Amino acid sequence: MSRPAARPDARSRLLDAALAVIRAKGYSATTVDELCAAAGVTKGAFFHHFRSKDELGVAAADHWSDTTGALFAGAPYHRHADPLDRILGYVDFRKALLEGGVPDFTCLVGTMVQETYDSVPAIRDACDRSISGHAATLVADIEAAMAERGMTPEWTAQSLALHSQAVLQGAFILAKAKGGAEVAADSIDHLRRYIELLFGRRPESIDREGPARTVAGRL
Amino acid sequence: MSRPAARPDARSRLLDAALAVIRAKGYSATTVDELCAAAGVTKGAFFHHFRSKDELGVAAADHWSDTTGALFAGAPYHRHADPLDRILGYVDFRKALLEGGVPDFTCLVGTMVQETYDSVPAIRDACDRSISGHAATLVADIEAAMAERGMTPEWTAQSLALHSQAVLQGAFILAKAKGGAEVAADSIDHLRRYIELLFGRRPESIDREGPARTVAGRL
DNA sequence: GATGAAGTACCGACTAGTTGGTATGTATTA
DNA sequence: TAATACATACCAACTAGTCGGTACTTCATC
Numbered sequence: 001m002s003r004p005a006a007r008p009d010a011r012s013r014l015l016d017a018a019l020a021v022i023r024a025k026g027y028s029a030t031t032v033d034e035l036c037a038a039a040g041v042t043k044g045a046f047f048h049h050f051r052s053k054d055e056l057g058v059a060a061a062d063h064w065s066d067t068t069g070a071l072f073a074g075a076p077y078h079r080h081a082d083p084l085d086r087i088l089g090y091v092d093f094r095k096a097l098l099e100g101g102v103p104d105f106t107c108l109v110g111t112m113v114q115e116t117y118d119s120v121p122a123i124r125d126a127c128d129r130s131i132s133g134h135a136a137t138l139v140a141d142i143e144a145a146m147a148e149r150g151m152t153p154e155w156t157a158q159s160l161a162l163h164s165q166a167v168l169q170g171a172f173i174l175a176k177a178k179g180g181a182e183v184a185a186d187s188i189d190h191l192r193r194y195i196e197l198l199f200g201r202r203p204e205s206i207d208r209e210g211p212a213r214t215v216a217g218r219l
Numbered sequence: 220m221s222r223p224a225a226r227p228d229a230r231s232r233l234l235d236a237a238l239a240v241i242r243a244k245g246y247s248a249t250t251v252d253e254l255c256a257a258a259g260v261t262k263g264a265f266f267h268h269f270r271s272k273d274e275l276g277v278a279a280a281d282h283w284s285d286t287t288g289a290l291f292a293g294a295p296y297h298r299h300a301d302p303l304d305r306i307l308g309y310v311d312f313r314k315a316l317l318e319g320g321v322p323d324f325t326c327l328v329g330t331m332v333q334e335t336y337d338s339v340p341a342i343r344d345a346c347d348r349s350i351s352g353h354a355a356t357l358v359a360d361i362e363a364a365m366a367e368r369g370m371t372p373e374w375t376a377q378s379l380a381l382h383s384q385a386v387l388q389g390a391f392i393l394a395k396a397k398g399g400a401e402v403a404a405d406s407i408d409h410l411r412r413y414i415e416l417l418f419g420r421r422p423e424s425i426d427r428e429g430p431a432r433t434v435a436g437r438l
Numbered sequence: 439g440a441t442g443a444a445g446t447a448c449c450g451a452c453t454a455g456t457t458g459g460t461a462t463g464t465a466t467t468a
Numbered sequence: 469t470a471a472t473a474c475a476t477a478c479c480a481a482c483t484a485g486t487c488g489g490t491a492c493t494t495c496a497t498c
Contacts, residue, residue: 010474026334028247032458043459044475053458103337110392114330115245117395118322128396155409162393162402163386163409170389173329174381176336177347183381190374190382190413197416229448251484263449266485 010045018060019067024103027057027112027123054120057112061126064108065133072137083144084199088192090138094168095188098181105181106172131169135161145199153198160198167191229264237279238286243322246276246334246342273339276331280345283327284352291356302363303418307411309357313387314407317400324400325391350388354380364418372417379417386410 017038021030032053036046050056077089098105113127135158142157168191171184196202236257240249251272255265269275296308317324332346354377361376387410390403415421 024337026245026247028245029334029338031456033456042475044463045473047459048472048474051459109396111333113392113396114333115248117398118243119248124396124398128398131393131396155405155412159405160409163406166389166393166403166406167382167386168389169392170385170387173332173388173392174350174385177328177332177343177350179336179343179347184385186374186378187382187385190379193374194409194413194416197413250482252482261449262451262485263487264447267446267448270485272484 010039010041011049013039013041014046014049014056015060015063018056019064019108020103022057022060023106023108023111027115054123057116057120057123058126061109061112061123061130065126065130068130068134072134083141083148084195084201086141087138087145087195090141091164091188091192091195095185095192098175098184098188102175102179102181105184106176107169110169110172131165132162135165138164149199151199160195164191164195229258229260230268232258232260233265233268233275234279234282237275238283238327239322241276241279242325242327242330246331273342276335276339276342277345280328280331280342280349284345284349287349287353291353302360302367303414303420305360306357306364306414309360310383310407310411310414314404314411317394317403317407321394321398321400324403325395326388329388329391350384351381354384357383368418370418379414383410383414 014035017035018030021035021038025034032043032046035056036043046056050059072090072093075090075093077086077093080086080089109127109130113124113131116123116127138161139157142160146153146157167187171187174187175181175184193202233254236254237249240254240257244253251262251265254275255262265275269278291309291312294309294312296305296312299305299308328346328349332343332350335342335346357380358376361379365372365376386406390406393406394400394403412421
């Protein structure tokens with residue numbers, strides 16, 4: 001596991017190509033030749049770096065974890081002093097990421113695990129690591145927000161973190177079905193509203209306000 | 220479109236096989252030969268009834284709509300007098316369906332649309348029809364529950380119906396990643412709690428109750 | 439009510455192209 | 469000089485789809 005100096009070699013070009021191609025076509029429909037063409041390398045290079053297509057799938061999921069991990073670690077929502085603001089800031093950040101075409105904002109591992117959960121255990125595990133690891137980055141803030149309010153609810157911080165990932169993954173599926181990000185944004189709005197209600201930021205559970213006030217764009 | 224008497228012919232056996240096989244392996248990884256073997260028919264029969272694999276994909280999505288449509292139309296939650304009870308009954312019914320192995324309770328069209336949204340428009344449209352059509356069956360009850368309380372919230376009945384589908388689809392992805400239904404059940408619990416909070420059935424938005432009271436199994 | 443024409447449902451061998459993977463080579467670097 | 473990092477040619481297996489054929493049903497006609 002000693003790492004040579006990072007450079008744009010065939011391996012990382014293949015991994016970057018995999019993120020783009022698999023998100024658009026799915027894992028099974030993506031061929032090795034296609035990946036090589038997208039990365040501008042030959043098949044010999046592919047099988048020099050990966051023993052099989054499935055091994056690339058695992059590496060692509062890990063690469064996805066690294067890439068998105070860095071993106072979220074550097075995101076501005078961590079700067080909020082209040083833990084609930086950090087949680088809501090995370091949700092707003094996720095909504096702000098809904099830019100470009102559908103393949104640009106959807107999730108690689110959510111796509112891959114659907115196709116491989118029953119046939120390629122190594123890929124399923126890598127996808128689970130990616131999703132669960134990302135969810136884990138939310139737990140501390142959720143627990144802090146709970147502790148601040150002396151809450152002992154029937155749900156756990158962990159389950160709320162995973163639920164937020166479920167909403168996002170499901171939102172991506174609806175966006176794919178409808179061909180646009182709007183439906184995903186609506187679902188993220190519902191997630192935000194749920195969290196606000198859970199933590200009592202919205203004092204009235206039955207919302208009687210008019211439609212003028214919007215939830216969007218608070219980051 | 221005249222319908223001969225229904226019988227277990229090759230076409231319907233292929234469609235039933237498609238539901239099972241595609242849910243387990245995904246659309247692209249499912250081969251025509253495999254489908255034929257699972258249905259106990261020959262390749263000649265397959266291409267007699269479907270001009271291509273993609274045409275079977277569309278027919279499978281429509282068959283899924285028919286099958287699940289009948290299941291939900293006959294479900295007991297419609298019998299509740301109060302519209303909010305019908306909505307919560309629907310959620311409980313969805314939770315109760317989480318039985319058997321992961322391929323048994325997950326959604327065909329949610330799986331298929333991930334692989335085909337960018338490459339097979341006809342299948343994407345069929346999946347969208349299935350998801351959106353199912354969500355539409357919830358709208359009247361949501362609107363009735365809103366009207367009963369004189370609510371004019373910033374969200375629409377339609378968006379809440381679609382959000383519930385997003386939660387379910389995302390719950391299935393997490394279940395596939397983790398290899399079990401528990402995480403999906405937790406997410407459905409969060410969905411139920413959200414709806415209760417939205418409609419004011421839980422008077423306290425910050426839930427201070429102990430963990431003894433459970434949400435499950437109210438149907 | 440026998441006959442034949444025409445359609446439907448299905449069979450299974452076949453093919454042209456594609457697939458993941460291999461074998462063997464060479465240039466570059468440590 | 470010994471790995472490492474590629475490149476090229478190749479292959480066996482598989483893939484969706486084809487094609488000629490068979491069995492059965494329907495239905496009008498003689």
